[in-house]
Amino acid sequence: MKRREVLTAGLGAVALAAPAIRGANAQTLKPLVIGGSVPLTGAAAETGLNVNNGYVTAATYINEVLGGVEIAGDKYKIELKLFDDASDPARATTLLQRQIDEGTEFFLGSFGSNIVLPTAAITERAKKPMVQTGGGSDAIFTRGYKYVFGMYPRATRQFASAAALFKTLQPTPQTYSVIYNNDAFSKTAAEGVKLSCDAQGFKRLDQFELPAKVTDVSSVLASVRAKTPDLLVCVVHDQDSLLIARQMVATNTNVKLLFQGLGPQLGSYREALGKYSEAILCSTYWDENVPYKDKFFGDSKKFAAYYRSKYTRPIAYHVAGAAACIETYILAMQAAKSLKPEPVRDALAAADFETFYARIKFSPEGDGDPLALGGMIGQVQKSKLETVFPEAAKSAAPVYPAPTWDKKA
């Protein structure tokens, strides 16, 4: 099944890009070409596949179910030109430059700040808009770019909601330590953790910078045991999150609360840890139960149902975020009544659209508005990911302090 999913995703992207495979309906519609690259292979492929599936789901639904989309009196069919950048920034920039040279006017983002940052520089120079759900590093939004828009707040602003949740816990935690990878996103995310936690009055005990590729964290955990914080915050990649959690269990390294930015959202992570995943916190940006209404899908539940009719791969917030990128483009084009990059860029900058994903609103620098597009906090409870913050989206109360590992056994 997995093989079929990957094939379906890859072929889906290619099929949408191939003019020869247009449906009969499409013959009367003008093509609305949106280009970009996604990592279907390489280090970022796991989430890259989710992003790709989100793009393809939205485009397929709009083309096949809604029969295209009307912009300034004409009907268009979305034609995605997405290529595999193999998680390689150099390859991604080459692919995007070629698409710009061929006349593509609008772009979707890849996944990973290390790829989005150099590709955004290219689209910015060509004055072509890019809407992306894969890059949160501050560097993308602090260089004065006018044509780049992100579906999340920049990394240093992403942790504010988690820190606000920590402050509501009883008894109030006093100390924290942070673990991060040595890469663009993790480092800025760790800065965000420190800024938000320091602002809430928590005392920082330690910070640990891991290499980009980690095979062992025993020395870090020995330090954590020697100086144990109430909160241990890990802003590392999925695989490293699982490694840290596994070694914490095996070495009986207990903290009152473990927060892992990426990892617990994935079924594979929860399955690998089993009952030990209980009470671990993570960020999440979308949930099927969010209450927003949507002009295209109707609401989140209907989006999820359509996605599941096309894919067996579990749905994740990156899928929804990617689909919302396409919706945002269309809403901006309809508001601008134009398919020219500049008016569409202005409409994106002024966006205040309700979609099934969230209310789409960007900061003046192009990253997601921290209130409208800020994160929710999830916690694993009985093997399911429950939303525990903010209050409005809450599906369960947070468990704190978390049971020690031996009590979870």
Next chain:
Amino acid sequence: MGLIAQTLADGLVLGGIYALAAVGFSLIFGVLHVINLSHGILVLMGAYLALIFSEALHIDPLLCLPAVMAVLFCVGYCYQRYLIQHAVDRASINSMLLTFGVALMLQNAMIWLFSPDMKSITPSYAFASFKLGPVNFDAVRVSALIASLVLLSLLAAFLRYSPMGRVIRATAQQTLAARLCGVNVRHVYALTFAVSAAFAGAAGIVIGIILPFSPNDEGTWTLNAFVVVVLGGVGSPAGALIGGLLLGLVSTLTAQYVGPAFPNVTMFLLLVILLLIRPQGLLGNAFSASR
């Protein structure tokens, strides 16, 4: 004192696993003079096969060792005999390009087959631990270390005492003389590659039970093997063990006392120093004496 003991213990455990992961690479380099850039893929094949076998048969992943090693042995034999040997016949650099290309193709094939998602093998003792004095041991890592040491000892015994091991050593030391004595050198080369692939597969099982893995990890294990071989010396399980233990100790000591971001810096610094002052590695080339 407790922290130093813990760091040393962690380093030795990690080093033993590095050693097993590198021994196949070392043997191929020492006997065939081929730098196998698809070594990491063979390691990952072992991990994925162990995942499939242990889930299908509901058995401990370490019990899958014989089956996985048998499959990888056959794969390795055919790979060398029908692909690599042809490349070597034309020019020795071709084998490096070929193994690099095969690694790229197989990595993508693995993404098709298994998806790019991370996988992990979780045996029943995955989360168990025990204490010896002040030192905490992770049961799964210790079992991986024991498996590594047993397998390395078996390989050393095979090379030293078995008739086939003697033929392999003879071919590595004097290919022409071995050929004059009637040894089928092509068959020996394929057999050596097969044994190395089997050990890479065994390393894959051991790595799979301690670390999450995905097709993207293949480069890490090729690179680690390369460093271990340069540190320890080419062609022998003892060289791989010394190199692996050194690498493990350097990694954990650096992570603990310099910073967790710096193990790669010290690892490559050590590599450069050793290449300058003792390019043959600490134990030298196991087969070079009579060359």
